[in-house]
Amino acid sequence: RVFLEGNPYLLGITMIVSLLHSVFDFLAFKNDIQFWNKNKSMEGLSAKTVVVSFICQLIIFLYLLDNDTSWMILLSSGVGLIIEFWKIGKAMHIEIDRTGRIPMLRFRDRESYAGNKTKEYDDIAMKYLTYVLFLLAAGFAAYSLMYERHKSWYSWILSSLTSCVYMF
Numbered sequence: 001r002v003f004l005e006g007n008p009y010l011l012g013i014t015m016i017v018s019l020l021h022s023v024f025d026f027l028a029f030k031n032d033i034q035f036w037n038k039n040k041s042m043e044g045l046s047a048k049t050v051v052v053s054f055i056c057q058l059i060i061f062l063y064l065l066d067n068d069t070s071w072m073i074l075l076s077s078g079v080g081l082i083i084e085f086w087k088i089g090k091a092m093h094i095e096i097d098r099t100g101r102i103p104m105l106r107f108r109d110r111e112s113y114a115g116n117k118t119k120e121y122d123d124i125a126m127k128y129l130t131y132v133l134f135l136l137a138a139g140f141a142a143y144s145l146m147y148e149r150h151k152s153w154y155s156w157i158l159s160s161l162t163s164c165v166y167m168f
Contacts, residue, residue: 018072021076022072022076025080036087042110045091045113045118046122047092047109047110047119053084056165056168058081059161060162061078063158064077066151092108092110092113094106133168136168137164141164144159
């Protein structure tokens with residue numbers, strides 16, 4: 001039906017843009033993996049930003065799942081999510097803490113990160129950025145709850161968090 005009733009030029013442009021988007025995603029993933037594989041020191045890099053990036057990517061992936069997005073977009077976002085989690089392992093030490101009833105993941109800074117000025121500046125920046133982000137997130141969530149329609153509470157939370165990720 002798309003081929004018979006749709007504009008063939010628009011369909012062709014859509015296919016070319018989708019193909020280019022996939023190629024650029026692949027190249028970005030490849031370069032990201034190469035950089036983190038070669039990186040031995042966290043000097044000048046923010047470990048907290050790597051964790052925040054993973055959380056943002058997770059929120060976007062869950063939002064896309066909730067809104068029945070195409071498999072091509074979900075695959076790209078899922079691969080990006082896996083790479084972001086892998087990057088946490090390169091930026092920090094991840095341990096499983098089995099002291100409690102429920103095993104928990106514990107993150108420790110790498111020595112190359114903990115011993116330099118980057119961590120100090122990172123802590124200061126994240127402290128103030130967190131205050132602003134939480135205020136904006138709470139304000140937008142309240143606005144969204146009052147003025148927009150949502151399928152469920154889960155959809156409202158994901159929609160609010162995704163909007164905050166894009167705003168952030």
